[in-house]
Amino acid sequence: MVSSNFKLAETINQMSIQVKFFASLREKVGHNDVELASAQNALEAWQLATNNMTAPENLLVAINLDYAKLESTLNDGDEVAFFPPVTGG
C-alpha cells in the first residue's frame, strides 16, 4: 500500500502542465506563466493557476495551440492558455 501511494505521488510529481495567460487576463491574474504539477482539465488548471478566480463568460481556452474547452482533458506536458476574445487584424 505504501509502495503504491509512493508511486502515485511520484507520478503526480512528474507531471507538468504549463499555463499561460494573455492580454487583459494576464493583467488581471497578475502573471504570464504558471507550471502546475497536475490538472485533470482546463477548468481545474484555471482554478489552480488563478487561486479560484471566477472564469469570465467569454474566456477562451487553447490546449497545445488549438482552441479547446474548459472541460477538455489535460495530459502530462500539455500547454494550456487562457485569453479573452481575440481582436487582431
Place this chain on the structure above:
Amino acid sequence: MSSWVSETSIEPWSLIAEQQSKQTIQGEFGATATFIGTMRDFSDRPDISRMLLEHYPAMTSRYLDKLEQSAREKWALLDCLIVHRVGEVTPGDAIVVIACWSAHRRAALDACNWLIEELKHQAPFWKKEFNAQGGEWVTGNTDGH
C-alpha cells in the same frame, strides 16, 4: 505562400511588390486582391495616440499557416501573403497586409475577404489602445460596418 508576424513597422505596398517579384506565376494570374488594415486615431474613445498589439507567438504562427492552407483548399489561389504587425503602433501604421493572387478575380477577392474575417476571429492577437486617459484593451471586433 507566406505568412508571418512582424515586430517592426511594415510597408504594405513594398511587401506586396516584394512577394510578387519572387513569384514564378507571371502570366498565370489575372487578379490580385489586397487588404491593408491601418491603425485609426479613434475607436469608441477619441484621440487614440498609440496601440499595443500582443499575441501568442506559437499559436499565431500556427493559425496564420492554418488560415493560409484553408484558403488554398477553398479557392484556386496561385499565391497568398499574410503579414501581421505586433508591438507598439501609432495611427497611420499598417497592422495587417493580406494579398491573394489567382487566375480570375472571384477567387482572389473572396479569399482575401475570408482571410481577414477569419484572422480577426481566430488568430490570437489582442489590441490595447492608449489615449490621454490611459490604456484600455479592445474587447471585440467591429462588424466591419
